[in-house]
């Protein structure tokens with residue numbers, strides 16, 4: 001399929017990768033509509049990519065060695081043990097991941113989007129109207145633009161998805177991820193190749209080093225637990241709204257501090273509590289599945305299509321693989337119908353399988369945590385295998401293999 005006018009709504013990880021896919025697939029005119037101004041805010045948070053998935057995506061041309069990263073080899077699960085500085089190691093497991101800074105990963109992908117793509121920052125799309133021959137986008141400035149095909153890469157609150165499947169939306173998982181980056185990585189082993197997972201009743205906290213974007217490293221952490229019951233005029237975390245850096249209320253900050261002081265080994269508590277408020281924020285956790293990745297002349301990629309809880313460590317991999325699959329369908333198809341049908345067939349099942357596995361992980365890692373204090377490696381191994389039971393070639397921790405038959 002060659003030629004045609006394509007719009008990509010959303011210019012983040014999935015959006016840049018989809019624009020690249022459309023360009024390689026042979027689209028003639030490509031426009032990216034990104035709501036955020038000039039440069040996407042550098043989120044400064046970590047994204048971990050499984051090394052095997054990285055290799056496949058590098059071969060497919062969506063990631064590259066020059067993107068700065070830090071190697072991770074093991075994940076140590078630790079629980080508080082009195083005043084022992086780092087607590088007790090419950091278990092250690094292989095963790096062959098590459099740790100990225102979100103901003104650097106996005107920046108490299110953005111750089112790869114060819115110059116002929118019209119990437120429009122500060123351009124929110126308010127609705128999409130699909131008919132037999134194409135899609136009309138309604139822009140926030142009141143204008144309308146028409147395209148042969150529209151790709152929704154506009155995240156979990158996608159307006160493109162809303163036009164395709166009005167009844168489908170994200171479901172709040174009942175807990176949030178508190179995220180932060182600490183400049184204080186002192187006392188970590190000098191190679192820093194371990195990721196650490198601090199576990200406590202009602203949640204866990206993943207932490208690992210990431211490049212800081214200036215040649216150094218910072219400690220990235222994300223703590224999953226249910227937020228306190230909020231009252232009065234406090235923000236309702238069940239609405240699909242993240243609380244931005246510096247936007248946490250005193251009540252939320254107090255809850256985080258109390259939880260960490262009570263349940264974290266002293267070394268890790270100091271790293272979390274020492275993180276400045278301006279680099280701490282909250283993202284509610286969601287599940288999202290769609291009946292199909294395509295409808296009419298529209299397609300979905302990344303979080304717009306499906307959101308797997310982050311315990312699976314595969315959201316960005318899924319987004320990049322979506323783009324690679326779209327490129328393959330584009331190159332092989334001889335009509336829009338063929339392209340879209342092949343893409344839906346390739347990705348629909350993967351999205352659903354990853355959402356299901358990630359939900360199981362969230363249930364046992366946050367909603368219904370085991371008695372960590374009584375757990376050691378043998379019990380851990382059984383517990384880990386149990387939550388991974390049922391994962392198949394379409395899912396798996398860190399994402400599925402695009403080489404799977």
Ligand SMILES: Cc1cc2nc3c(=O)[nH]c(=O)nc-3n(C[C@H](O)[C@H](O)[C@H](O)COP(=O)(O)OP(=O)(O)OC[C@H]3O[C@@H](n4cnc5c(N)ncnc54)[C@H](O)[C@@H]3O)c2cc1C
Nearest residue numbers: 010012013014035048124125154155177302303310315316
């Ligand atoms: C706590 C947490 C930890 C995570 N950790 C990992 C990890 O370690 N590894 C991993 O692989 N994944 C991880 N993920 C998942 C990962 O961040 C996402 O799955 C991935 O980045 C794909 O994002 P996206 O581009 O689809 O969506 P987004 O990054 O949400 O981008 C959507 C874009 O669309 C734009 N937009 C939205 N609406 C409109 C509109 N109406 N008009 C125009 N533009 C619009 C937005 O401004 C934004 O730029 C994590 C997620 C969370 C919440």
